[in-house]
Amino acid sequence: MPVAPPRPKDIPLTALRAFEAAARLHGFAAAAQELGVTPGAVTAHVKQLEVTLGAPLFTRTPRGVRLTALGQQTLPQFTQAFDALGQAVNDLRAAAAPRTVHIATLPAIAQLWLSPRLPALRAAAPDITVSITALEQPPNLKRSPYDLSLFFHDDPQDRIAPDTIFPVCAPSLAARLTSPDDIARFPCLSDAAWSDDWSLWAQSLPAPPAIAQGPTFSLYALAVEECVNGAGLLIGHEALVARHLADGRLTAPFAPRLTLQRGLRLWSDRPLRAGTAARFVADWLRRTPPDDAPLASPAPPATHP
Amino acid sequence: MPVAPPRPKDIPLTALRAFEAAARLHGFAAAAQELGVTPGAVTAHVKQLEVTLGAPLFTRTPRGVRLTALGQQTLPQFTQAFDALGQAVNDLRAAAAPRTVHIATLPAIAQLWLSPRLPALRAAAPDITVSITALEQPPNLKRSPYDLSLFFHDDPQDRIAPDTIFPVCAPSLAARLTSPDDIARFPCLSDAAWSDDWSLWAQSLPAPPAIAQGPTFSLYALAVEECVNGAGLLIGHEALVARHLADGRLTAPFAPRLTLQRGLRLWSDRPLRAGTAARFVADWLRRTPPDDAPLASPAPPATHP
């Protein structure tokens, strides 16, 4: 009967990951968001680590946490190690499914910009499977299983289109508008995440009109739909409403347009090697015709498995 | 009400670790041992990884597993990443408790060689805490929380002492022995892990004597204790019985000794920087007087916290 060597159980990897994220992002709340858990979970992990270590890694203040010298000293090693691990996972995933491309994007972009382009993309590369995940925030590409990110972003690199905003509405409603001052007479739809669209645009005018507060939507695509139905005015983002403008479901009743600092950006954190599916998709999306140009064919009814 | 973005849950880190270990060690059983779990757990992890990946990582054969091309391709990245992570953990641990040294060693060595030296070591460096973990196998130092390993090992580097074996017994029993052929008349104790000690020694003689099979112990220290009690003969490992020989509790009735290929080795996988506690302890243990030299003082009854 061999004596069972009671191995001292080592530190759980999740605790290390929580520490690394919290340290890198300067806060438990931010770490929790990146890891997709609640702040309480991060608290618990870090505490566990500190207990088994016998030394504090953060000094807690009521306004957040600050790394101790001990934490600062080893953070870079952990960040590097987890980056390497994330890279390895991504490479493994890519090698396992070389013809699948994972795109992370905003729900609005997914529905209004990306989705309409998919049929043509499928036609151009039938062997490539595109998987789209809607996220509110751009993920950390070093750690997440996405090949491409497509978001509005301040960085002008990899920009596909500027973000130009202006009021839009159903044609029937447009007929009853003559000047920006008429805006006050109709509800102004807005998206919860882009709640200051209206004031941004209004402030860019020489004489800012009054804005009639209308319903707020949590999904921009929903707001667009309501706008098409004549529910009111909406601030259109050119890239997202171009198709509706082109086919006449929406119209832009006023000339002034405001181009924001940010723009639609399609990027990857690692180099896209030539010949890979991700590279092809990225190139294709960058070359894709603007929405106001006619498309080759309407969307086929095919659904992909 | 913001839409909850249903984040696709990513691959558990434990599955990746299981894959890496299994691939590096060429087998699930070996990986299970390194990770301190049962083979079934490794099987489950690897399978989970293969399922989420949609591609096999190993080809199963009745005699083990072999990595697929996919696995081979990414294994180095994972090994590197986990090595870096282990390194980071070790550094973190060292920084958190700079005056604690963790030693991994065989139970027998811990009890018969290391433990008797601890009082003097404590006296030489009262501020250093030595933590000893008994393991049957030398751990992977890159991954485990030990600063030093102390095992019998074939590698002549860092050797502290040769492993020389010869029969020992209680003095009362020795009085009844005159030649190796008398061995057959007394039980020969043996340790389960070193079951061929007797035959190794016997084969080294010009005329191998017969060996009377005696009780087998799972702990060498237990066998030594029984031997002291006169239960029979035991193959002594010089490093482990030197103290008993020196103080007369045991005696070596026959002259022939056999020095094995392996020896007692004290090593670390990472460089021991000067001034660290681990370095001090390693140096001290290497300089420590052999057991047959008198010690400065007998072991004080103090136990360390």
Add this chain to the structure above:
DNA sequence: AACTAGGCTCAGGAAAATTGACCCTCACAT
């Protein structure tokens, strides 16, 4: 004085991880 951001705590419950017992297959040595 209320509000907010950021953490902490704790109990309860969901999800992993792990075990343990058993089956299977082959290579190798009877």
Add this chain to the structure above:
DNA sequence: ATGTGAGGGTCAATTTTCCTGAGCCTAGTT
């Protein structure tokens, strides 16, 4: 051919871990 042992696979049950949700706390801010 007949064991035997090594190496994996499977499955149900259990333990462990992980996470949440609600509420509390503190210190800046309005």
